Amino acid sequence: MKAGKFWAWVVFILGAAYFFIPLIATVEFSLRMRRGVYSFDAYKVVLGDSQFQATFIFSVVVAIFTILLGVLIVVPTAYWIRLRLPQLRPVVEFITLLPLVIPAIVIVFGYIRMYGSNSPLPFLGSNLGANALLVIGYAALALPYMYRAVDTGLRTIDVRTLTEAAQILGAGWGTIITRVILPNVLIAVLSGAFLTFAIVIGEFTMASLLNRPAFGPYLQNLVANRAYEPAALSIIAFAITWGCMSLIQILSRFAPRSANRPN
Amino acid sequence: MAEPFLSIQHVRKSFGATTVVEDFNLDVAPGEFVSFLGPSGCGKTTVLRMVAGFEEPSAGKIVVGGKDITKLKPNQRNVGMVFQAYALFPNLTVGQNIAFGLKVAGMPKPDADRRVAEMLDMIKLPQMADRYPYQLSGGQQQRIALARAIAPKPKLLLLDEPLSALDAKVRVSLREEIRSIQKKLGITTIFVTHDQEEALSISDRIAVMYGGKAEQVGTPFEIYNRPATKFVANFVGTLNVLEGKVTDAASGKVQVNAQEVSLKGKLNGSKSGDTLSLALRPEAISLGRQPGHDTSLSGEIAEVHFLGSVIRVRVGIGGNTVSLDTFNNSATPPPAVGDKADISFSSGDMLVLH
Numbered sequence: 212m213k214a215g216k217f218w219a220w221v222v223f224i225l226g227a228a229y230f231f232i233p234l235i236a237t238v239e240f241s242l243r244m245r246r247g248v249y250s251f252d253a254y255k256v257v258l259g260d261s262q263f264q265a266t267f268i269f270s271v272v273v274a275i276f277t278i279l280l281g282v283l284i285v286v287p288t289a290y291w292i293r294l295r296l297p298q299l300r301p302v303v304e305f306i307t308l309l310p311l312v313i314p315a316i317v318i319v320f321g322y323i324r325m326y327g328s329n330s331p332l333p334f335l336g337s338n339l340g341a342n343a344l345l346v347i348g349y350a351a352l353a354l355p356y357m358y359r360a361v362d363t364g365l366r367t368i369d370v371r372t373l374t375e376a377a378q379i380l381g382a383g384w385g386t387i388i389t390r391v392i393l394p395n396v397l398i399a400v401l402s403g404a405f406l407t408f409a410i411v412i413g414e415f416t417m418a419s420l421l422n423r424p425a426f427g428p429y430l431q432n433l434v435a436n437r438a439y440e441p442a443a444l445s446i447i448a449f450a451i452t453w454g455c456m457s458l459i460q461i462l463s464r465f466a467p468r469s470a471n472r473p474n
Numbered sequence: 475m476a477e478p479f480l481s482i483q484h485v486r487k488s489f490g491a492t493t494v495v496e497d498f499n500l501d502v503a504p505g506e507f508v509s510f511l512g513p514s515g516c517g518k519t520t521v522l523r524m525v526a527g528f529e530e531p532s533a534g535k536i537v538v539g540g541k542d543i544t545k546l547k548p549n550q551r552n553v554g555m556v557f558q559a560y561a562l563f564p565n566l567t568v569g570q571n572i573a574f575g576l577k578v579a580g581m582p583k584p585d586a587d588r589r590v591a592e593m594l595d596m597i598k599l600p601q602m603a604d605r606y607p608y609q610l611s612g613g614q615q616q617r618i619a620l621a622r623a624i625a626p627k628p629k630l631l632l633l634d635e636p637l638s639a640l641d642a643k644v645r646v647s648l649r650e651e652i653r654s655i656q657k658k659l660g661i662t663t664i665f666v667t668h669d670q671e672e673a674l675s676i677s678d679r680i681a682v683m684y685g686g687k688a689e690q691v692g693t694p695f696e697i698y699n700r701p702a703t704k705f706v707a708n709f710v711g712t713l714n715v716l717e718g719k720v721t722d723a724a725s726g727k728v729q730v731n732a733q734e735v736s737l738k739g740k741l742n743g744s745k746s747g748d749t750l751s752l753a754l755r756p757e758a759i760s761l762g763r764q765p766g767h768d769t770s771l772s773g774e775i776a777e778v779h780f781l782g783s784v785i786r787v788r789v790g791i792g793g794n795t796v797s798l799d800t801f802n803n804s805a806t807p808p809p810a811v812g813d814k815a816d817i818s819f820s821s822g823d824m825l826v827l828h
Contacts, residue, residue, distance in 0.1 A: 376561035380575035
């Protein structure tokens with residue numbers, strides 16, 4: 212074996228160990244709930260907990276609405292910036308990066324002050340309003356990831372020429388975005404959607420301070436009070452993440468093909 | 475000309491302080507094929523984009539079929555366009571691409587399917603309906619783009635350098651195909667190109683553009699044989715330019731390297747002592763004194779390039795060099811560099827460039 216190949220294997224094994232050892236340890240620990248034998252008791256407890264189901268479903272629904280809102284805001288914005296206002300790109304990129312530098316707690320305190328039940332826009336006066344505010348907040352948190360993913364997708368197609376080709380064939384803006392632009396950046400939108408999903412599922416600060424029955428606060432509560440269940444929950448969350456990634460891979464097979472991505 | 479179908483009237487386009495098109499005027503007859511020919515940055519694509527509606531003129535108006543379309547949006551103009559980069563929608567199959575404009579116009583699906591099949595037959599790609607653009611060659615993609623542009627039966631067809639991205643062989647066959655389809659459908663067409671051979675070979679008329687203006691508009695024959703300006707003469711075809719000095723303006727006598735040339739009737743406005751640029755196409759010049767040629771000049775063979783059927787010879791005449799082609803003749807060896815040689819031509823073929 213050549214020296215280069217040997218070291219490549221060493222690096223690979225070290226990397227794999229760094230990734231898998233904590234995972235294996237967590238799996239092993241999550242199976243030790245019953246004294247002396249391995250069992251799935253911790254998983255049974257977690258999955259059988261009605262709180263788990265309710266909070267998880269709540270967070271999934273919030274994630275779906277967040278993704279829809281994100282797509283509605285980001286796709287037309289990124290498209291328009293690329294097509295007509297390229298000089299504004301640095302400004303928009305700066306704005307989309309703000310949620311990375313402004314902590315979620317600052318944003319949520321701002322929301323509470325702005326949209327309290329006594330404010331002109333009393334989002335927090337009802338459950339529906341608070342849920343809507345949570346979705347809006349999450350869409351802001353996910354903005355850096357969604358914008359970058361969509362902008363990268365738009366970079367792979369000739370936005371201007373495709374737009375003009377559609378326009379000259381009689382298409383209006385709605386048709387152009389839904390039938391030409393969106394299908395051609397679907398993979399990018401999906402990866403943005405996946406990142407958004409991952410952020411929303413585990414998010415604690417906003418959900419907790421807006422007092423929403425989300426998965427993040429449930430997770431925190433469980434970690435603080437139980438031993439084996441949090442490990443089982445981590446593995447379940449991990450499986451969900453991998454499931455999402457597999458789903459994106461499957462969906463991408465149905466996505467439009469292009470000269471840039473022929474297979 | 476009959477009533478023009480497309481009329482571009484005093485159109486100007488400025489981007490900030492830069493004017494890219496200046497007072498452009500052109501009338502195009504119904505069914506006519508007009509090419510905009512010129513170097514990069516001459517404004518030809520900008521004029522085309524104004525006709526398409528992608529740019530709004532700073533001044534002037536554009537009339538199609540008697541209707542002022544200057545302020546109309548591109549999707550309201552009923553104009554077809556083929557782009558240099560094909561611009562097929564990568565997410566749609568060939569059939570869906572061609573049907574795009576029909577679907578947008580609300581044509582029922584059976585009618586649209588029929589029209590797509592008709593278009594695919596017309597471009598001789600009937601089996602391609604289910605393929606994706608990435609599965610096609612450049613030439614095939616551009617034919618699909620042409621079919622897509624024509625499918626909704628536009629009033630006007632705009633072709634923006636559609637052959638530039640293709641290799642030479644495909645370019646020639648596709649340009650002939652475009653012309654034959656255009657003739658068959660009788661659709662008024664504007665073709666933008668920087669390739670003079672393309673423009674000369676397929677156009678009814680050519681507008682040669684330079685610096686945002688139409689330098690000359692005429693048939694390919696007129697453009698080539700009677701260029702109106704020095705730019706047109708230089709840009710279209712190969713041209714030999716000789717510097718001459720007017721010795722007797724009244725009788726049309728000009729001296730080229732101390733040898734006299736008679737240009738009676740061509741020196742309008744020149745005075746004795748003026749320096750002139752005289753132009754000759756290579757095909758108008760013969761090596762040696764030939765019958766029918768009334769003018770000759772003596773020089774020295776400067777370069778000889780044997781190209782097979784043709785021998786390209788460059789003859790130095792004082793400070794001027796004249797290029798000409800002669801047919802290869804197996805019985806006669808090509809001239810040698812340094813040989814003394816005469817060239818002859820008809821003074822009627824000599825152009826005076828202003």
